[in-house]
Amino acid sequence: xxxxxxxxxxxxxxxxxxxxxxxxxxxxxxxxxxxxxxxxxxxxxxxxxxxxxxxxxxxxxxxxxxxxxxxxxxxxxxxxxxxxxxxxxxxxxxxxxxxxxxxxxxxxxxxxxxxxxxxxxxxxxxxxxxxxxxxxxxxxxxxxxxxxxxxxxxxxxxxxxxxxxxxxxxxxxxxxxx
Numbered sequence: 001x002x003x004x005x006x007x008x009x010x011x012x013x014x015x016x017x018x019x020x021x022x023x024x025x026x027x028x029x030x031x032x033x034x035x036x037x038x039x040x041x042x043x044x045x046x047x048x049x050x051x052x053x054x055x056x057x058x059x060x061x062x063x064x065x066x067x068x069x070x071x072x073x074x075x076x077x078x079x080x081x082x083x084x085x086x087x088x089x090x091x092x093x094x095x096x097x098x099x100x101x102x103x104x105x106x107x108x109x110x111x112x113x114x115x116x117x118x119x120x121x122x123x124x125x126x127x128x129x130x131x132x133x134x135x136x137x138x139x140x141x142x143x144x145x146x147x148x149x150x151x152x153x154x155x156x157x158x159x160x161x162x163x164x165x166x167x168x169x170x171x172x173x174x175x176x177x178x
Contacts, residue, residue, distance in 0.1 A: 004172035005156075006078030006091075011172065068129030070150075072098050075162055075169035086112035093172060102127045102136060134164060150178045 002013045010021040010032060021035040026042075033040040076093040090108035097103075104123040110116060125138040134148045146164035153159040153170055160178050161168045 002074075002173045004074075004076060004170065005159075006076060006170060007080055009078055009080070011076075011078075013172075068096075068134075069098075071096050071129060071134070071148075071162065073175060074172035076172050077167065077169045086110070092169075094169070095172075096127055100126050100128065134162075152177045 004011045005023065008022055008024065010023045012019050012021065012035070019035040021032050021037065023030055023032045025031075028044075030043040031040050032043065074093055074095040076091060078089075078091045080089040081087055088108070088110040090106070092104070092106035094102055094104040102125060105120075106122070107118070107120045109118040123138050123140070125136060125140075127137070128135045129148070132148050134146045136144045136146070138144070147166075149163040151161045151163060151168065153161055158177050159170050160175050161170045163169075
């Protein structure tokens with residue numbers, strides 16, 4: 001099972017399927033609801049299992065030119081906003097694979113009293129890492145070079161992020177902090 005929290009959304013991937021849940025921290029406990037749950041579930045705080053799992057993780061071999069093994073994985077930017085007249089949500093994720101390929105998927109939706117809109121986009125290609133730059137060569141023939149900065153999430157220092165030209169993406173899977 002792999003998971004990622006973004007905002008108040010919890011994404012859990014298991015067996016190739018991803019489920020989305022809502023969550024809220026209350027008095028040292030985590031309440032999870034939605035998805036396939038018939039009723040909310042309350043989880044107790046604890047980090048011993050997480051810390052043990054992080055120590056057991058072994059780096060995967062990397063077929064990407066240069067250094068960059070620590071960048072392998074799925075990275076996402078999830079945003080949502082709502083008010084009395086409607087709301088919007090967006091999610092952009094890319095996965096940097098150990099074989100030097102990447103995939104990118106984004107979707108967004110907006111709903112207001114006058115109607116709603118939705119959009120999707122995707123891309124794939126090869127990636128490489130050079131110093132503080134990530135280079136993406138799309139199958140469409142375009143090459144993009146991004147200034148890359150490694151940070152930890154400002155609210156949860158245990159979650160690493162990578163920022164590309166200032167846009168930050170949080171790890172989708174459990175990864176050790178930078």
